[in-house]
Amino acid sequence: MIDKKEILLITGCGGMLGEAVYQRLQNRCKVYATDINLNEPWLERLDVADRREVQNYLNKVRPDYIVHLAALTDMEYCELNPERAYAVNELGVGNLAEYASQKNTPFVYISTAGVFDGAKDFYNENDAPNPQSVYGKSKYGGELIARRLNKSIMIRAGWMMGGGPRKDKKFINKIIKQLRAGADEIAVVDDKLGTPCYTYDLAKIIEYLLDHETYGLYHGVCDGGASRYEVAEFLVKELNLDRPVKIRRVSSDHFRESYFAPRPASEKLINSRLKEKGINFTRDWKECLKEYVGKFDWNLWDLNTSGMERSFYKNYFQVEKGHWLMRGRRGIVEDILAKLNYQPKATRILDFGCGSGYFVSELAKIGYPSFGVDVSSEAIQYGQRQGIQNIEVLDGHRLNFPDNHFQAVLMLDFLGHLEDETWALKEAQRVLAPGGVAIIMVPAFQFLWGIHDEVAHHFRRYTMPQLLERVRHASKLSVARKTYFNTLLFFPIAAVRLLTRWLKIRNRESDFEINNGLTDPIFSRIFSLERQLLRRVSFPFGVSILLVLQKQKSYE
Template sequence: MKQETVLITGCGGMLGQDVYKSFNENYEKVVASDIDLNEPWLEYLDVRNATECRLWVESLRPDIIVNLAAHTDLEYCEENKKDAWNTNALGAENLATLAKEYGALYIYISTAGVFDGKQESYVDDDLAVPINEYSRSKYHGEVFIQKHNTEYFIFRAGWMMGGEDKDKKFVKKILDQLLAGKTELFVVNDKLGTPTYTGDFAKGIIKVIESNKYGLYNQVCSGSGSRYDVAIKMIEYLGLTGKIKVTKVNSDHFKEEYFAPRPYSEILINQKLNDLGINFMRDWDVCLKEYCELLKVQLD
């Protein structure tokens, strides 16, 4: 158990519970915060408020600041550009500035979406060309931190899955359709990515920061595929093969609901983690099977 103090922001989302658990298991004092106090262990902190952030850091004097706070819904970010920027970009700036001033290690979560998708896959140092408001705001955070901080870790995630009741992404949307009694699922097959399990991602953060090899890292599960591929495996692991039909569609099928620009490929390769021998991520297929075991109880 490390005798250090950790401040986690934005900890009420789908990644937060696993990150909170991983840090709690390894650090003496962990304070988790969010603007949505959906857990008894959460305290209120709005990363958009620079004064509020300063008061927290001055009082707590954390050794590590972990910033999970973000608007990740692409359509919300397109329609609410100012709020997305204030949270994702300026919030990152507020905490990065304080981390530098108070000598704290700063951990920031970014996204595979910073790339334009024109390549089949991307390594850590490939040129980022964000194509939507969400990824532009997250990429701003990356650039600011690399320019102003020296002790930092930036972790780029892929298609997140995990969080169970707090899951807001693809796996949860499929589960919701099943719970609603749908027997046919229409799933996009013309976009590629790398699913990333929250449990592995959180444990990976702990192990990588112990290396003290500061920098920016792709950190996704191994393997890749389309959302159709994920849906097929999900149906299999939930024991519903033959009971649920999964139909391929292209992105235009959902263009009114999901109108934000999305890259063709968000496949990341954990090249730097592999080169340094600190890649602890498992295959997405293995992680999805594990996650589906947790989700099965909701279908019983």
């Protein structure tokens, strides 16, 4: 039984399951919650792939229990980055298991249904794993390490659902995001079978097994199985939308370019051992999904056939040209380029996350050879219809440019849209010429999170230390300049954000709507003053962060 005075460590606690486990255990004992994505004030940073960092942290907190949730779960990322996948998913387990073995510490490890090959319809705990993907193989490697411990609890999970709109990175929220974007038809595969796994029920299972010292290998999914198509159909029905939405059956080949990692035809699990021990916390997946839909506000409060995100993008295209913040942001970039004495015709620039490409066209007018890429095909198509050249949709996790090609790479409010920024920072470093600079702007401070972040599909807001740590982890770029900005308007913006959240006001789709012919010149003058100050000083806080990184050479 977990004692109030004992210490429990949760790794990977910033994710979907981590949120549920932390809620479940935070009042049972002293809980240390860690992640590399510090999206909650109660999280501390720990990279489980860094053996020395893990050892130092464990020696500091001396946990009586370890619940290891940290993992790389993006299957396509794992296929493209196998070394990193094994470092986190397998070696990371070893880094923690070393301590657990020495101290005889109870150790919980979350594995995956992806350890099976899909040759059978259902799998129980006695079936032999045969993983087909890098993700599945690396997770099974971690499972084998955990199995050697005296006090290990290994739980295989299925199609995870939990965390709500902020943290759900999986199938349920992906469907909901399409609905919020106005989709009236959604293509869903019907040839992949599995079992949903409800994070809040799984958290109960973890607590029970630790309390009763019931070690071993378990499956911890919902009861029943389904295809992705069946889950999507049930989800849309439960959301009770005020417009018809068609779920269209397609085969996996329909998405083969985007989802190319091998996936088993069936990864349906049966919770045989939990049932044998009379542990009956799992429920039918439909009951859990219905509860999950009702548990959160999914921001489906004011949708019409055009959709919230679609109208956001439309407004974004309109404000990209004339909004005071956009004009000011471009001005800051131009000031940096001027200080570096970058001559237009001799300076190739990449706008990485260019939106519709308006800044690409403005840089081209000045004389810079400029190029843009973005993950949104809708944004790129809009820009191309406006006659903007040299912009394209980002295909996968690799830029279609040679090494050492650009003198400057811009990432303006881009990193916050990525679940994992590592690949983007690595690519920026690769395409930068020696001495070239990466100019990064990101939203600051998680407590400022608002409806604008949700409709813009941000994953997080940053503090300066968090952003610097991500840069250090992903690249060898040196820091040339670091500062917060949009500081003079920080307090009124913070007041609006906090009051909007506390009062649950939902009468706008993004912060760009708080702008009109009266406020624009006022805010523009304030930001112009700040831009002048920014040429000389750095600010200790602000609504956003500016970071200038340089490849090899130092920034003068």
